[in-house]
């Protein structure tokens with residue numbers, strides 16, 4: 248009898264440990280969640296963007312080489328991959344699994360109650376629901392996103408009920424993204440611009456611990472119908488530059504993100520398992536006097552074999568601290584090779600962000616064949632379609 252009991256307990260434990268191996272929970276303190284099933288990669292050959300890779304595992308041993316790569320990447324393409332960052336792939340996959348909770352386990356009414364005040368406050372905090380933006384000729388977007396803001400993650404009760412158990416994990420993950428990825432990438436950019444190491448990081452987090460209001464986003468694209476796709480020329484998210492300092496996305500297999508490369512051709516970003524895709528946004532580009540490129544990118548319908556799939560994304564949009572003027576950085580290189588961006592009043596970091604969030608996809612810009620133009624602070628901002 249005793250033996251039987253022992254055996255069945257062992258069997259139970261074995262089963263449990265098997266279960267916990269197949270459930271995705273990288274830390275015992277995080278609640279279990281079904282493992283995210285990554286969609287299959289495309290078998291189609293498309294034109295890939297030839298973007299460079301920065302291996303952060305060399306950060307302590309070969310920084311000069313990494314600085315050189317970042318320099319070429321940011322002066323030429325505005326995009327690069329980051330590998331060797333040390334964040335376990337299970338942790339990355341958990342973020343996709345949590346993203347699914349945000350879209351599939353929160354009822355519509357609760358999403359409405361957490362709708363972001365985009366027009367009112369220039370903020371994406373909460374949900375941007377489908378159909379908010381116009382892509383082209385009356386076709387509206389099929390994108391939903393849920394956004395956490397770094398300085399307003401607490402209390403957990405501000406988030407939809409189904410997401411609450413995962414908020415501590417989101418916080419930990421964002422903290423890791425800031426301290427292990429963003430910080431090292433900014434230090435490398437300091438190297439490119441000849442700034443003291445830590446200069447750019449300090450603009451994102453000062454000695455008193457005041458932090459930029461980074462946006463951490465889950466984003467899901469539903470496929471466009473054939474009719475819609477025809478009207479938008481396959482475009483699902485119009486060509487834009489990001490509004491912030493540095494954007495990081497976790498690479499995922501659905502082939503749809505395109506970058507406008509230096510020869511003016513849109514090319515696809517190829518998926519790299521466990522890698523980040525990093526680009527700089529308007530604000531860092533402006534502060535660099537245009538030496539570092541805030542590059543145009545867009546999202547189009549995937550190749551045939553992925554076209555019917557939903558596309559889930561996880562993004563970290565880092566922000567400078569609030570209220571900083573978008574002046575040129577104190578770098579000799581910037582002052583020599585760059586140019587003055589704003590002739591009149593210089594916008595602030597959060598001022599620029601809010602203006603762009605408010606008008607993106609909803610305002611009547613000056614229409615053009617290839618792109619529409621919006622004027623902000625005397626500057627022409629392009630919106631490609």
Ligand SMILES: O=C(O)CCC(=O)C(=O)O
Nearest residue numbers: 484489496504544546560
């Ligand atoms: O979905 C993507 O891959 C890109 C999204 C994007 O560019 C953005 O949200 O700014």
Ligand SMILES: [Fe+2]
Nearest residue numbers: 487488489544
């Ligand atoms: Fe973007």
